Amino acid sequence: MAQADRADRVSTAEAGDPGSGRRPAPGFLGVRGWGRDARGATTWRRGLALAVLALLAGALLAFHAEVPNSIGNLGSLLETFLPWVGLAVPVLLVPALLRRSATALLALLVPAVVWANMFGGLLTDKSGGTGDFTVVSHNVAAANDDPQGTVRMLERSGAQIVALQELAGRPLRAYESGLADSYPYHAVEGTVGLWSKYPIGDVRVVDIKMGWTRAFRAEVSTPQGPVAVYVAHLPSVRLRAGGGFTVNQRDVSAQALGDAIQAEPLKKVLLLGDLNGTMNDRSLAPVTSQMRSAQGAAGDGFGFSWPASLPMARIDQIMSKGGLKPTDSRTLERDGSDHLAVAATYRYQ
Incomplete structure (x- = not known):
């Protein structure tokens, strides 16, 4: 019996009984209580x-x-x-x-x-000083019930070049009349448009295999030289019950847009638009593999643009190739659209 009592006391002491005079062994990284x-x-x-x-x-x-x-x-x-x-x-x-x-x-x-x-x-601020001109891209949303508010927001942006998507009917007329004083040059093809303080010429529709026009190319004559500007609105992606995440039409259009940009004769190229995809999306590789994102090169944060009420993804893009260096990238204030407008400033090189 005495031998059993002695063994119990030894076991209790090894377990760290306060009465034993011994402390429990330290746990993970020396922190007690992690045993x-x-x-x-x-x-x-x-x-x-x-x-x-x-x-x-x-x-x-x-x-x-x-x-x-x-x-x-x-x-x-x-x-x-x-x-x-x-x-x-x-x-x-x-x-x-x-x-x-x-x-x-x-x-x-x-x-x-x-x-x-x-x-x-x-997450770091990569802005790099002043630039030569600022561009804005915005899916204004066909259901936007305050196009005048959108016009005021665009004018406050200080942009010299503005690309809009989802243009139709009465709102289109509101944008054309509202932006006329600030942007004397503009071109609209289908449901996408371009407004500029600089002359616009050589406008050509880009066939992105949708059956109607949602992309075009134009040459903008900036004071520093000509720039090919592509305005595009790729097909929407959908989450469907039993059908998963449907992007097939968007992928076909992305390939067609990428082919057009690759064949562009001008060296300095801008792409402004709602691409319904992020720079990480492999399906946009025909475009993203040859162009640089303004947000990735000169932004501060992720620059999420959709949905405007709680932005979770950057599907509205401003990209460039050739001698155009982004010096700043940001999203603009919320308006009547379900997207946030995105802006970038470029330096001509």
Whole structure:
């Protein structure tokens, strides 16, 4: 009996009984309380499910291009909202801390590092001084019930070149009359238009395989020299029950637009429009592979443009190629559209 009592006291002391005079061994990174739990699981054995979820988030970020589009175009859907995958880090961090799981915390470093490598640069201000002219692109929305307010917003932007999408009927007449004083030159083809303080010439429709006009090319004579300006509104993408994320028509149009830009004879080229896709979306590669995003090169933050009430994706784009250097990129104030207008300033090189 005495031997059994002695063994019990030794066991209690090793477990860290306050009366034993011994302290429990420190846990993860020397922090006490991260040892075994009531079930005997160590900090390395707890939270394995959280660790798996963290590694999955990291894999989606790092290998998003491997997610197939063959099933509901899930790859493009993921890439449209790819920055938001990073929310997995703070969401999983809380239960990882509550579980006191060293394994889950270390696993969370994977998506955190990958996200920072992919998007961290967007969080810094990359504006680079003054430019020669400013451009604006805006899907004004066919249902916009305040075109006059949109006109005032565009005039306040200080832009020399403005591209609009979803133009039709009475609102189109309101834009034409409202912008006439500030922008003496303009061209409208189908449901897209271009307004400019500089002369516009050589306007040509770009066939993006939709059956009606939603893209054109024009030559704008800036004081620094001619610039080919493409205005485009690619087909909308849709989430459909049983049909997934439908982007097939948008992809065909993106290829046609990319082919037209590639064949452009002028060296300095701008693309302004609602592309219904982000720079991460592989389906826009015919365009994005040959052009530079103003937001990525000179913006401050993600510059999300849609939906205007709670912007979650940058689907309205301003891109360039040739000797045009973006010095600033931003979104404008909200108006009557479901999109935010996007603006960029360029320096002619």
